[in-house]
Amino acid sequence: MDKPIGVFDSGIGGLTVVKEVIKLLPDEDIMYFGDTARVPYGIKSRETIIKFSLENTLFLLQKDVKMIVVACNTSSSLALPVIRKHFKIPLIGVIMPGAKEAVYATKNKKIGVIGTRATINSGAYEEEIKRLDSSIKVLSQACPMFVPLVEEGWSNDDITMKIAEKYLTSMKKAGVDTLILGCTHYPLLKQKIQVIMGKGVKLIDSAQQVAVEVKQVLTQEGLLRREKGRPTREYFVSDEVAIFQKIAKRFLGADLKEVRKVSNV
């Protein structure tokens, strides 16, 4: 029997990863869990993020998924190593794919990383980049206001442009030629960020790289879905379904009907 790919995020942002996985692997069944009752993770402590991430993993394992994608930069930065220690199932986080792509893309060996406070403070991207090439200079910047702006639907507002300019000026001045969008929400700000950074700067959308990685792992492990067509897509959240559906439309550009609220996480 074919099993679904499990994906979790602190809330809604992981849908940017789901979107890319569906694009690349349209026949796969997907089971998504968004911890909307406890979002945001980006401002919480390491212990709390690990606890929540382990609980989310257990929830998906109970649903009998074949692999788990930790589609949250904050969880991937702080909890993925701990989850790996506890579970044997194939696990993919968002840090390594994005870091790899950035190292491949940079020509001047100056990479910028933006993300939540917890992601930036963890130093996870920097560590992964340095592991791949220790001569690369990494500049990091937490952009905590981006998540609420995106969720508010203000991605294209002037106010967002002003805030983004403030966050990104020093990065631009430092001359990075590659910038990792190290948070699930940031792909929705891509256009604005590109304008501020200039055309010459390559933006790394880790969601796309994660999808590539998912395909590779499923292929290697012989876990690709055998049946073609009519895949199932199920979405679970830990809080109000209607709010998730409203914001999800912005992320996926489509209505999500199969959303259920769970209280056992």
Ligand code: DGL
């Ligand atoms: N999903 C989170 C991330 O990618 C952003 C939202 C949060 O702070 O929980 O880091």
